Amino acid sequence: MKPLVRNAALSSYIEVSQSLGIDPRSLMKRVGLDPVGLAVQDRWISGVAVTQLLELSAAASRREDFGLLLAERRRFSNLGPISLVVREEPDVRSAIELLVRHEYMYNEMLHSRLSEARGLGTLKVSLEVGEVMAARQGIELTVGAFHQILRGFLGSRWQPVSVCFTHGAPADAGTHQRIFGPVVEFDREFNGIVFYANDLNAPNPMSDPLLRTYARQYFDSIAVSRDTTVLDRVRDLIEVLLPTGRCSIEQVACSLGVDRRTVHRHLSASGETFSSLLNMTRTQLAEQLVANPRRSLTEISELLGFSAPSAFSRWFSERFGCSPREWRNRRARQQPCTEE
Structure with missing residues (x-):
């Protein structure tokens, strides 16, 4: 697996780029990085992509001191x-x-x-x-x-x-x-x-x-081991990629610098599949997000990578046994429904 770096490696990247008159978002997309994901500094992203982004930004701004x-x-x-x-x-x-x-x-x-x-x-x-x-x-x-x-x-x-x-x-x-x-x-x-x-x-x-x-x-x-597992890396990347609407095993493999078969092989060795990790991560995030009344269900469906609120509602009902709105209301009354 190719090395990863924390999102914090690009701290202030948006501000510095804009101050130099270049479009940080378009450059990030060129190397497969998500601008929205930078808000979570402790998430891990591809070191190759970060290295490429810095070189592209220096060239675009014509600043060797980028x-x-x-x-x-x-x-x-x-x-x-x-x-x-x-x-x-x-x-x-x-x-x-x-x-x-x-x-x-x-x-x-x-x-x-x-x-x-x-x-x-x-x-x-x-x-x-x-x-x-x-x-x-x-x-x-x-x-x-x-x-x-x-x-x-x-x-x-x-x-x-x-x-x-x-x-x-x-x-x-x-x-x-x-x-x-x-x-x-x-x-x-x-x-x-x-x-x-x-x-x-x-x-x-x-x-x-x-x-x-x-x-x-x-x-x-x-403190974590130097040998962070592939399972941990994939789980972190799923959480980062979900809000972008581009959370696929191909995108995860690209971020890790390998092909999808390699990701499949490592997950299989851990008794997991990409779909099982995706569902597990979505479930954990859904519980946190739906419980927050300040988040609209439309916003939550986007953060979880669903193409439409109706798709999110169907998935949630299958997973939790009731609709997101009903789950939120019951949670507010301290009566959450039983997860299936």
Whole structure:
């Protein structure tokens, strides 16, 4: 399976694209991504599609600094649940080591390594997309995001020894110099950031020792295995794709970078089919959505990927034994009907 990334990898993508005069929605559709799905930051999407989207956006806007413009808006919260633990680590070293060790929790393409030698610390990063393609923007976004994180710990006046990229210099390096300072270098042997090793010993000003234990306990409860199952990935993708009206096994397979037979084979090994997962996910979402009186049934039918409210009503009645409206009324009276 090809790597996935959290939706948060495209945080601020819509705003930055519009500010540069390009249409983010049309570009996202070209690579098979759904603009509406970006609202759910913890959902996973194709890393290949994200990489392609960044390159297309840079070309359409004629901005070689597109990835950096996104990185400039990065916040700790974009890392997802792991950010709550990182904020409470006692020093910069333990915070960065935590991010490196658990990088698969927020970006499966990312491979980072922290090393120290001769008084210098080096944070090297690479993106393993799973196929040969341009990834300049993705690399610059990643390096820029780590730079933002280090500044969050060390202060806005902190500056590294050097910021390195393996690709050549852009025609205009103004944004690079504004963000990184005069230390940015191109055509180097690796992508990453070099800094004084003593910076890693700096205490984390955001840390609260009283919260650290609770943060660690929370992290242990939500930490996932590096080997996320295909079943989990397909389930997440179904939830993301349902509102688009394009939730099919072909679309899921495309997002995973495989063919539909491969998806079928993995699901079968887990005792599931695509239809069973689709129905299970719809059922769980339907219970949540129909119970909310602020949601119209027409809106709910669209969010669940039905072509018409009548189709949703028939499916719901077969699944729950009564119509959505009746189920909602009974739920309001604390008398839900029995699921079949």
